[in-house]
Amino acid sequence: MAVKKLSKDKVGEALKELMKFRLVAPAKSDDVVIFKQISDPAEAYLDYGNSAVPPKKMVFPQTETLFRFVTGEPELKEKNVEEEGQTVIFGMRPCDARAMSIVDKLFDWDFDDPYYQKRRAMTTYVGMACTEPPSVNCFCTSVGGSPFSTEGLDVMLTDMGDYYAVQALNEKGEKLTETIASQLEDGGDEKKIEEMAAAAAGKIKRSIKTDGISEKIPTLWDSDVWKKVSASCLGCGTCTFLCPTCHCFDIQDEVEEMGEGRRCRMWDSCMFSEYTLHASGHNPRPSRKERTRNRVSHKYSYFPSKFDDIACVGCGRCINMCPVNIDILDILEQVVEA
Ligand code: SF4
Numbered sequence: 123m124a125v126k127k128l129s130k131d132k133v134g135e136a137l138k139e140l141m142k143f144r145l146v147a148p149a150k151s152d153d154v155v156i157f158k159q160i161s162d163p164a165e166a167y168l169d170y171g172n173s174a175v176p177p178k179k180m181v182f183p184q185t186e187t188l189f190r191f192v193t194g195e196p197e198l199k200e201k202n203v204e205e206e207g208q209t210v211i212f213g214m215r216p217c218d219a220r221a222m223s224i225v226d227k228l229f230d231w232d233f234d235d236p237y238y239q240k241r242r243a244m245t246t247y248v249g250m251a252c253t254e255p256p257s258v259n260c261f262c263t264s265v266g267g268s269p270f271s272t273e274g275l276d277v278m279l280t281d282m283g284d285y286y287a288v289q290a291l292n293e294k295g296e297k298l299t300e301t302i303a304s305q306l307e308d309g310g311d312e313k314k315i316e317e318m319a320a321a322a323a324g325k326i327k328r329s330i331k332t333d334g335i336s337e338k339i340p341t342l343w344d345s346d347v348w349k350k351v352s353a354s355c356l357g358c359g360t361c362t363f364l365c366p367t368c369h370c371f372d373i374q375d376e377v378e379e380m381g382e383g384r385r386c387r388m389w390d391s392c393m394f395s396e397y398t399l400h401a402s403g404h405n406p407r408p409s410r411k412e413r414t415r416n417r418v419s420h421k422y423s424y425f426p427s428k429f430d431d432i433a434c435v436g437c438g439r440c441i442n443m444c445p446v447n448i449d450i451l452d453i454l455e456q457v458v459e460a
């Protein structure tokens with residue numbers, strides 16, 4: 123589909139049209155930007171760097187009830203994901219969209235997860251190209267991405283000054299742009315977008331060489347490097363909870379009233395000491411050293427060896443938000459040198 127133009131003074135009208143779906147967009151919340159469902163175009167904050175929490179939670183919620191039960195009753199009240207309706211995530215960054223392609227691989231692998239897959243099928247991803255790096259710690263270009271990557275997206279928007287260039291990338295994207303057809307005009311400048319993409323990639327300052335890293339990491343199982351790089355870790359889990367590709371979860375049954383309750387799924391973190399604690403009391407990852415080794419190995423070795431993709435998109439959130447400044451690029455550099 124040819125590149126269209128969405129004039130900035132028509133964005134509000136376009137968002138209103140899109141509110142016939144569950145519309146999720148970046149919005150200010152105190153000092154940070156988060157993705158949330160909006161009911162007024164004025165809530166959307168499109169001139170943002172990147173959100174504090176990735177939009178992953180709209181498809182893979184932090185806590186989700188899978189079904190409700192009543193003791194003695196054989197029927198379970200299973201969650202009906204369809205009730206949530208079609209969702210549009212508007213204005214997500216290319217790294218976060220690539221991250222969803224990575225998470226898709228897990229939920230469509232040895233077990234087809236019906237909750238995730240239904241919600242994923244009902245969601246359209248509208249991206250916002252990064253004309254400027256959202257953070258000094260972005261390194262998407264080292265891990266297969268770029269500031270204008272369209273992987274995982276259905277529609278891409280590019281800020282061209284007084285308008286957004288709108289590119290539908292597949293059938294789902296074309297359907298969505300039909301919804302806002304009356305706000306779109308012809309004449310988006312494809313050549314200028316290509317030039318902007320090359321310029322934006324050149325502004326990413328941090329990098330890491332990933333050649334051979336997947337094979338090297340398992341050879342460092344007993345290396346002192348893990349103790350060194352994890353020495354100051356607090357085990358708070360921030361790096362995993364804010365990561366757009368992390369996908370670990372726990373399942374728990376909660377009794378809310380006598381005999382009635384729910385089974386829910388909630389995010390978990392391999393940086394927590396209880397994550398691998400066995401019922402016997404044995405813990406195969408008893409210290410920060412083993413947990414950090416696992417976090418880095420999972421992203422840069424185990425996941426690539428199974429799915430042929432590094433499970434890190436270089437968004438930089440774990441670096442920006444770690445309370446003790448642990449930096450995954452520093453860790454990887456030490457791994458390369460070890
Ligand atoms: S955010 Fe930092 S301190 Fe917290 S678990 Fe991750 S590496 Fe450790």
Ligand code: SF4
Binds near residue numbers: 364366
């Ligand atoms: S590991 Fe860090 S840089 Fe990589 S995707 Fe996760 S939060 Fe972003």
